[in-house]
Amino acid sequence: MRMRARGILIGAVGAAGALMLSACSVTAPEPLEESRLGCLISAPAGFDDHSSGALTLEETELARAAGVFSGTSSQRVSGGGATSAALQRMHGQDCALTTVIGPGGADELAEFASAHPDDLFLGVSSGGQDQPKNVLSIDFDLVPPAFIAGYTAATASETGEVGVVVSHHFPQAEKILTAFDAGVDLYNEERDEGADEVKSYRSASAMNRTVDDTRAAGEEYFTQAFDSDVDVIVPFGSAAAMGAVTSAEEERKDLLASAEEAEDSDDEGPSLPKLVWYGTAGGFNKTIVATVEPNIRRGLRTMFPDWPQSKNPDEVAPASKAQPEEVGGFRVGDRRYHGTIDNGGVRIVAEDGFLSRVSDAGRGITDLRERIKSGEIDPEKG
Secondary structure: OOOOOOOOOOOOOOOOOOOOOOOOOOOOOOOOOOOOOEEEEOOOOOOOOOOHHHHHHHHHHHHHHHHOOOEEEEEEEEOOOHHHHHHHHHHOOOEEEEEEEEEHHHHHHHHHHHHHHOOOOEEOOOOOOOOOOOOOEEEOHHHHHHHHHHHHHHOOOOOEEEEEEOOOOOHHHHHHHHHHHHHHHHHHHHHHOOOOOOOOOOOOOOOOHOOOOOHHHHHHHHHHHHHHOOOOOOEEOHEEEEEEEHHHHHHHHHHHHHHHHOOOOOOOOOOOOOOEEEEOHHHOOOOOOOOEEEEEHHHHHHHOOOOOOOOOOOOOOOOOOOOEEEOEEEOOOOEEEEOOOOOOOOOEEEEEHHHHHHOOOHHHHHHHHHHHHHHOOOOOOO
């Protein structure tokens, strides 16, 4: 059994107030003569989630700085029921483009957009399939990254126990759980001789690995898993994921502090909690060993030809074969963007701190990605 600190996380990570604009090459057009708002609604973690919410807000602010919008307005809501009220408030502001982030408000978005066919809406990471024509969508295939995350988590584990959790209504939830387990299984098949087998925590039931999308639920899952010797966790969600990562970060700090106080002890030292994260590591880079990153920028640049472009080749949208159409005052190249590891819409990378401990992690991720692309591995079948 590992050393276990008893500190309890009672604070929440502060909102990411000033998001740094990406280092893009942007030429600002003439200032807009009329109000043209870019409006965003995110539930339930809001815009400090180090994932889709934060990335979409950053991009919208970048577009505002480039003159695509005259201003921005953002609202965090508690869930689907509050989304309708937020959409109504946004409608009163005459938003040029209203974006709803996450699956929690997908149904409310569809209903409201149907009732307001002259307005333009965008759903990001909503997983919605049957949206009205005036709803554009950016979604991501997370099944192959979940497979790689399972393999990577097994590689990083020191206790031989790893876990994955998804929040209710998260897109592809059951497929993500299945793919994660398949990645762990592949690691066990290919592990070095003498290496211990790695187990997937609560793998027998999808219900036991699905939680409410709240910080409290994420914190509870982390505590139960870590107390059961799980040292690498992969959370998919919004507020629940934030609860898991902030708990892991607090636990890591407590364990390190306890280890310093007991430096003369003969114990090997604590097994620190680690996460594979859906989003960007940000201030949690010492806890996060790898990231599954949704390429929001590439999606927006593919969808809107007039969105500020980037010199980063990973963010440059491919040239559309069709002429952009005028939709709600915007030139729209594609109404639907589906990011995959094949088209650069999703990537999974090992963090620097992790690479220093497991030197071949980056190569392992690259190798798995290529094996999936070639068809050698089917993440949905294992």
